Amino acid sequence: MLRSKGLTVVDVYQGWCGPCKPVVSLFQKMRMEVGLDLLHFALIKDEALAEEGECFSRVKDDGEDEDVVSSGKTCTLAIIKPDAVMHGNAEEIVMKIQETGFDILTNEERTLAEAEMRLFYQHRAGEDAFEQLLHHMCSGPSHLLILTRTEEAEDVVTAWRNLMGPCDPDVARREQPDSLRAQYGTAMPFNAVHGSQDAAAARRELLLLFPSFTFSDQGTEAAPEKSPKQILAS
Structure with missing residues (x-):
């Protein structure tokens, strides 16, 4: 240190x-x-x-x-967004996450602050909808989850993104009607859930929202x- x-x-x-x-x-x-x-x-x-x-x-x-947090498992971040929480869908989404083969290491309900969301989404700062996105993410409680998988046939980041479906709920309903965004999202940016883009993003986002999270030398693994x-x- x-x-x-x-x-x-x-x-x-x-x-x-x-x-x-x-x-x-x-x-x-x-x-x-x-x-x-x-x-x-x-x-x-x-x-x-x-x-x-x-x-x-x-x-x-x-x-x-x-x-x-358990040890030796590759992890990613999942957020159940304020729109899904407000509509009372958080518990049902959590159940579907578990039924799909994910282990939830942490499930924390928290209202996110604007300062941390500006840092969290800094790569999207130039977009027209940036301020709307920030307002939405800070508008009420979210559920912040650290996910891992017992079965490693598919890495946890990819598996979670597949379960979420396309970013736009309308596209998700056409292309992946069984996905979470198709079922619980309404319209952008109210698409119910967030997932890390890749392993590097998962590491950054977990470190930001869970400052005492353990990383192993292999990437986004919870170390013993x-x-x-x-x-x-x-």
Whole structure:
């Protein structure tokens, strides 16, 4: 961490400390404003250390782990957009994702901030519909999912994009009527779901929306969690 370019912040807190949790969101907002390469942070929580880019375990009072990302699986990002959530379709979409053979490592409901969406969609900043897209994505709660697959016959990024269908719901209804966008989308940009374009985009988007997500050297894989002793020794 000390060899990383920019500033490294270390935050130490206990899982029972409610007021400490918003500080993590504050760090995330600061990181987006300053730049992903210039601000890094490490979290020490419940005696378990997780460096920036590594998944950390959120431990409940009963000692059970919560929201722990599994290890050794290729992952991608899925977003159930505000239009699908508003129409009450989120749970049904989640069920169809699972029925199609995906494992959901994380399912977090969150209203996305404009600052993070401007960074998220910066590659589309020159498009005429850019501001409409930002307004839509920040208009209400979304479901943010980290997906993987038990069966590796088809990589998870491609499999998720195939399940979503064409970007335009009208095109999806003509070409892939069983796809999620055909069933739950209405018209652009209200196409119900988002998926990463490729493995590189998945890595970038997961790092942006899940700053403590673990990446292996092989790409968008959730790396095995380390014990505090292993991390301190590395």
